[in-house]
Amino acid sequence: MKKEYLIYKLSESVKTTCRIDNELFSQYNVKRGLRNEDGSGVLVGLTQIGNVVGYERLPEGGLKAIPGKLFYRGYDVEDIVHALISEKRFGFEEVAYLMLSGELPDSGSLAQFKELIAEHTPLEQKTKMNIIDLEGQNIMNILARCVLEMYNFDANPDDTSPENLMRQSIDLISKFPTIVAYAYNIYRHSTQGRSLHIRHPNDSYSIAENFLFMLKRYFTPLEARTLDLLLVLQAEHGGGNNSTFSVRVTSSTGTDTYSAIAAGIGSLKGPLHGGANIQVVDMFNHLKDSISNWESIPEIDAYYMRMLNKEAYDKTGLIYGIGHAVYTISDPRAVLLKELARDLANEKERTKEFDFLELLEERAIECFSNFKGSKKKVSSNIDFYSGFVYEMIGLPKEIYTPLFAMARIVGWTAHRIEELNFNSKRIIRPAYRNILEEQLYIPIAKR
Numbered sequence: 001m002k003k004e005y006l007i008y009k010l011s012e013s014v015k016t017t018c019r020i021d022n023e024l025f026s027q028y029n030v031k032r033g034l035r036n037e038d039g040s041g042v043l044v045g046l047t048q049i050g051n052v053v054g055y056e057r058l059p060e061g062g063l064k065a066i067p068g069k070l071f072y073r074g075y076d077v078e079d080i081v082h083a084l085i086s087e088k089r090f091g092f093e094e095v096a097y098l099m100l101s102g103e104l105p106d107s108g109s110l111a112q113f114k115e116l117i118a119e120h121t122p123l124e125q126k127t128k129m130n131i132i133d134l135e136g137q138n139i140m141n142i143l144a145r146c147v148l149e150m151y152n153f154d155a156n157p158d159d160t161s162p163e164n165l166m167r168q169s170i171d172l173i174s175k176f177p178t179i180v181a182y183a184y185n186i187y188r189h190s191t192q193g194r195s196l197h198i199r200h201p202n203d204s205y206s207i208a209e210n211f212l213f214m215l216k217r218y219f220t221p222l223e224a225r226t227l228d229l230l231l232v233l234q235a236e237h238g239g240g241n242n243s244t245f246s247v248r249v250t251s252s253t254g255t256d257t258y259s260a261i262a263a264g265i266g267s268l269k270g271p272l273h274g275g276a277n278i279q280v281v282d283m284f285n286h287l288k289d290s291i292s293n294w295e296s297i298p299e300i301d302a303y304y305m306r307m308l309n310k311e312a313y314d315k316t317g318l319i320y321g322i323g324h325a326v327y328t329i330s331d332p333r334a335v336l337l338k339e340l341a342r343d344l345a346n347e348k349e350r351t352k353e354f355d356f357l358e359l360l361e362e363r364a365i366e367c368f369s370n371f372k373g374s375k376k377k378v379s380s381n382i383d384f385y386s387g388f389v390y391e392m393i394g395l396p397k398e399i400y401t402p403l404f405a406m407a408r409i410v411g412w413t414a415h416r417i418e419e420l421n422f423n424s425k426r427i428i429r430p431a432y433r434n435i436l437e438e439q440l441y442i443p444i445a446k447r
Contacts, residue, residue, distance in 0.1 A: 020435065028433055034240075038063055041240045041325070044430070045248070049073060049099065049414050052238040054326040065328035065377045068335075072236055073102050081229060081336050090206035090224070092231040092407075093117060096173055099236060099414040100166060114206075120174035121201040121210065123182070124153050128198065131182050139402045140269040142183045144262045147172070151258040158256050160420050168257045169413035176409050177207055180402040181214035187398060207231070211406070216394060222347050223393045226340050230389060233333040233382060234404055236411030238326075243267035243274070247412045251419045252428040264412045265405055274404040278397050280321040281387035284357060286313055294356040297363060304367040319364045321384030333382035341385050341392075348392045357388055 025032045034042040040055070040063065051071040055063040070077040072095060084091040097105045097113050105113060127146055134142045150171070151157045156164055182198060189196040199217065201210045208228035212219040239248060246267040250260040268274035290312075293299055306312035307319060324331055338358070345354035361380045368378050390400055419425075 024435060028435070030433060034430075035325075039325070044428070045239055047239045047415070047418060048102065049418060050236040050238045050411060052240070052326045054324070054328050067329045068324075068327035068332045068379070070237070070332045073098050075104070077233065078332055078336060081232060084225075084229060084232070085339075088225065090208060090228045092207050092228050092235070092410075095232050095235050096410045099410050100169055100417070116170055117174045117207065118201070118203045120171045121178055123175060123178050126153075127179070128182065131179065132186055134183075134186075137187075138269075139180060139183045139187060139398055140265060140405065143176070143179055143402055143405060144265040146175075146179045146183075147258050147262050147265065150175070151256060154258075157258065160254065162417065162421060165257065165413075165417045165420065169417065172257070172261060172413060173207075173409050176406045177201075177211040178214060180399055180406055181211055183402075184215060184396065184399050188396075212393075215399075219393075220347065222344060226344050226389060227393060229340055230337065230386060230403075231407040233337060234386075234407035236408070236414065239415055241273075242270075243408060244411055244415050248415050248419045249428045251416045252426070254420075257413075257416065260416055261409070261412055264408070268405055268408065269401060274401040274408075276320060276381075277383040277387040277390070277400050277404070280383050281391060281397060281400075283313065283320045284360070284388065287360060288353070288356070294352070295359070297359075300360065300363045301367055304364060305371065308367065308371045319368060321361075321380055322364045322368055323378045324381045327379055327381065328377045330379045331381045334380045334384055337382055337385045337389065341389050344389060344392050350392060353388070357385070 022032075024030075026037075031042045034044065036042060049072075051069075051074075053066070053069040053071070055065050058064050072080065075098070080091065080095065093114050094105060094110055096117075097103075097110060127149060130146065130149060131142060134145065154168070157168075178201060185197050188194045197217070199214045202213055205213060206224070206228060208231060209219070209224045212224055212227065237244070239245060243264040247260050247264040250263040271279065287300075287303070288294075291299055291303055303312060304319060308317055310317045342351075342354060345351050361384055365378055365380065369376075387397075387400060390397075390403065395403070
């Protein structure tokens with residue numbers, strides 16, 4: 001039997017051995033995907049870090065949709081972002097300090113924290129060479145490998161004391177932008193024949209400024225502030241999002257920081273999680289070409305209905321960037337990002353595209369509701385605007401998901417520290433119910 005046929009034969013068996021009918025989940029009262037029947041998440045832990053609010057529970061039972069809210073350590077992200085916008089200053093480092101410590105820093109503590117970040121931003125020479133050796137591969141995989149390699153440079157990698165966890169967290173937050181910027185420049189050099197630039201980080205720059213400097217050298221103040229606020233908005237999203245939960249599950253075993261963070265990177269890479277913003281950009285570019293009148297509601301609605309009926313675009317029946325597991329009426333991150341996107345579109349003279357995207361958002365929500373024929377509310381999520389913002393800043397699609405990781409490393413490390421410092425630690429181990437009947441073993445000679 002040829003090896004290729006054996007692989008085919010084994011893969012065909014998957015069609016039966018991996019089939020579990022949906023009704024069995026209800027029959028056995030199993031919370032598929034850790035979701036309740038009403039769509040809410042199954043409570044599996046307690047946290048003091050982030051809080052994602054999209055509905056409230058009614059006294060008589062059931063859920064009531066409310067405008068979405070996101071809290072970092074009890075602080076409304078909307079208040080944080082509006083303060084940063086009005087003061088025209090960078091805030092990602094402040095949010096990182098808040099997440100790691102649970103407290104807002106005063107000006108002196110924040111200045112020292114920024115110095116600490118700058119001190120840890122450069123990479124080990126061996127890590128730089130490793131990135132060069134990995135040219136041409138997916139940047140998320142390069143990021144994961146570099147994180148695992150950092151274990152070898154750590155004098156005390158397995159120590160899970162609060163002080164050591166904090167040191168490792170700051171080091172990771174500092175180095176992620178450098179790894180991503182270097183990895184892309186090497187990728188561009190190897191695949192596009194472009195000049196190779198490895199710029200040393202600038203000690204006087206914020207994380208957002210440094211990233212743009214290392215990636216493309218020149219940038220406008222608005223580009224840097226917009227990227228900074230995008231990092232702020234994606235720094236944390238509660239303990240239940242897939243990648244953060246992956247970090248907490250892995251951390252609960254007592255493993256080292258680098259292994260736990262690599263697990264989070266692997267989770268975020270998936271198109272159903274961190275890769276969604278690329279799908280929105282691709283869809284937007286398709287709609288720009290497919291819809292002749294960008295102001296025609298009937299034409300937009302007709303095309304959306306074809307998409308929902310799996311007759312147009314990628315024929316999946318999906319409108320990317322619409323809907324969220326928790327948010328219903330609105331995703332606060334999308335609302336805030338839209339404010340920033342409008343300003344950037346003005347600077348880049350792309351207001352016509354922005355207006356079209358805004359109309360697409362409005363019509364997508366309406367068409368989805370009409371198509372489903374239900375009262376279920378949906379809204380756009382942050383992915384609906386983030387890809388367009390990245391594009392206006394001049395960032396390539398290859399780093400959209402790595403940028404997400406660059407922001408979320410703050411939430412991941414904060415949750416890891418919390419997971420390992422509960423008064424009563426316990427390994428996370430959910431149960432699966434086996435529905436297969438017992439089988440009688442048949443000796444190989446009789447098969």
